[in-house]
Amino acid sequence: MQITLTVNGTPITREVEPRTLLVEFLREEAGLTGTHVGCDTTQCGCCAVHVDGRAVKSCTVLAAQAQGTEVTTIEGLAAPDGALHPMQQAFSTHHGLQCGFCTPGMIMTCVALARDYPEMTETEAREKLEGNICRCTGYNGIVAALLDGAQKMAGDDV
Numbered sequence: 001m002q003i004t005l006t007v008n009g010t011p012i013t014r015e016v017e018p019r020t021l022l023v024e025f026l027r028e029e030a031g032l033t034g035t036h037v038g039c040d041t042t043q044c045g046c047c048a049v050h051v052d053g054r055a056v057k058s059c060t061v062l063a064a065q066a067q068g069t070e071v072t073t074i075e076g077l078a079a080p081d082g083a084l085h086p087m088q089q090a091f092s093t094h095h096g097l098q099c100g101f102c103t104p105g106m107i108m109t110c111v112a113l114a115r116d117y118p119e120m121t122e123t124e125a126r127e128k129l130e131g132n133i134c135r136c137t138g139y140n141g142i143v144a145a146l147l148d149g150a151q152k153m154a155g156d157d158v
């Protein structure tokens, strides 16, 4: 079947099998390998991207289900001039990453959480991140980055 998705602002049309996952489409058809696969069973969140502005685990969505949508991946988060998104900057500032494998999914989830819950407390931040696993266990830095990034996003109206 033929599908067209707009990925990071660029329409991409491909022939895919109906069983093709969105994460496979992004990595293998669009060549955007920043979206990682850490489990394939909807547990780790490494594959999180935004579909029409909502965070989804792209290993759990068929590419065909995303037909006609606007998809944003980690590669599309920075400004066109290369300036980091406030949440990317917060991860850098607070050392919210170690090996970096979970980081793209963490950041995409955190951007969505910050938009939905700009006033969240630390306890709420820890609860809301339960769908993203960091095998390096760098949660203190990740939570600090989420809270700081959310504040900056609210201030910047991002």
Ligand code: FES
Residues within 6 Å of the ligand: 036, 037, 038, 039, 040, 041, 042, 043, 044, 045, 046, 047, 048, 057, 058, 059, 060
């Ligand atoms: S690869 Fe999608 S949740 Fe782990």
Ligand code: FES
Residues within 6 Å of the ligand: 096, 097, 098, 099, 100, 101, 102, 103, 133, 134, 135, 136, 137, 138
């Ligand atoms: S930084 Fe290594 S898995 Fe999270």
